[in-house]
Amino acid sequence: MSAGSSLPYRLRPNKAVDRELFLSLLMRLTPSLSLENYQYVGLGGPFLEDFRLVHARLGLKRMACVETEQEVHKRQLFNRPIASIECVHATLEDYLDGHDFEAPAIIWFDYTEPKGITTQIERFARTIGTVPLGSVLRVTLNANPESLGKPDTNEVSVEIDDVASSDRKEKPTVQEWRLARFKERVGQLFPSGLSADGMTQKRFGFSVLRVLKLAVEKEALNFRDRRIVWALATHYKDGQAMVTAALVVCAADNTAIEELVKGWEFYSTSDSPHRLDLPALSTLERLTMESNDDVRAKMTFELPKSDMGEDPFSVFKKFYRIYPHFSRVEL
Known part of the structure; x- marks a missing residue:
């Protein structure tokens, strides 16, 4: 868990809106999927606020909060708002590998470390084939292009207002340099046609979501009994730029869930995420x-x-x- 994830929500208004959107999605799905009978698995930070709200809004009783850091885990045991929350000292991946879901689940993969993004995306994608039908999966990924590294000034050319430095033909721009690093990082998941424009602060989140969509839909081809319904995607920045995406793992012949989420006022997909860029207001x-x-x-x-x-x-x-x-x- 990063230090940033322990910041209170009053200092992260866009994150707070992102969380409310996810809760709204779950409440829309509840009558059709009976989410109150699901298990919720996620990373709650020291205060477990997400768990409190999931229990309050949906009535879920079976919840598992997974944490790798020992001291944060101790704080979770102390701050646990509902006695039925199981606080587990482990990685999310180890917990999922050792747990058999007897019923559908809601799982939130809340990642903040950018260097492991390929492994994170691949793990999220593999999970769609291991959870029971009807499960809801959500992932948060770091979308800060500066995490790709910073080139030395003599490695890149400079462009300002379409005016390029004299070495433009010999050297890449910062965005082109980042594009090469991004391609190295995601490997075979690199989307075709992705250009250097996708490496800016404004567009990098969309590029990450393209990689996520490619990984998930590639994995879905391995299963005939299920289909993926994208329901919510967001792009926001409270300090660090982040993207999220949520989907429902449906039976192959189930079209009702897709109709349900498409009729939701906040329906969005990885192709067109909500840009949560809310102003600070008095x-x-x-x-x-x-x-x-x-x-x-x-x-x-x-x-x-x-x-x-x-x-x-x-x-x-x-x-x-x-x-x-x-x-x-x-x-």
Whole structure:
């Protein structure tokens, strides 16, 4: 577990919205799949907030929180909000290898380490063939292009506003250099047609999701009894850029689940993820944006954009119902 994953959600508003979207998906699936009878497996961090909410929203009782770091595991035992949560000191992979699922499961592969991304994607893809039909799988992956490394200044040429340095023909740009490193890292999972444009902060998340989709759909070809239904994908940045994707492992002849998720207002796939780039707002700004149609005219100023480049007014309008609100409570 990275240090960043122990940050409170009030410091990670986009992560908080991402979590609410996943919970919303699970609640939509619950009547059809009876998710209250599933087992939930994931990485809860020291506070197990995801587990508390899954239990509160869905009524799941069988839950396993897996953690590799000994001290974090001890904190989980202390902070465990529900007695039925099993806190396991192991890697997620070891836990899954040693566990036979008698019933469908919800499994969240919450990864933060970028160097192991190929192994992480391959493991997630293999799991679609080992879980019972009806299972819901979700993965979080690091999508920071700087994790591919930093070239020496004499290794690359420079381009600014379409003006290139004199050594452009002899040396690659930073994005081209990163593209070569990315191809080395993902190997045979490298998507055809992926260009250097996919190595920017704004586009790298889409490139990671293309690799994920290729791995999952390649694995799905090995099974005739099941099909994959993509349901939710997101791209966000709270410090580190991340992408997520969630899918349902359905019976090959089951079309009802696909119809159900496609009718959901937040349905998205790995091809077109939600860009969660929500602005930091004061309480007055939030209330004004919620209660007015022409917000720009009312507020008379622009909100700053992040390097993800999304329009903050449009993103807020799309996700205002699940925008996180935090307040201080004295206990």
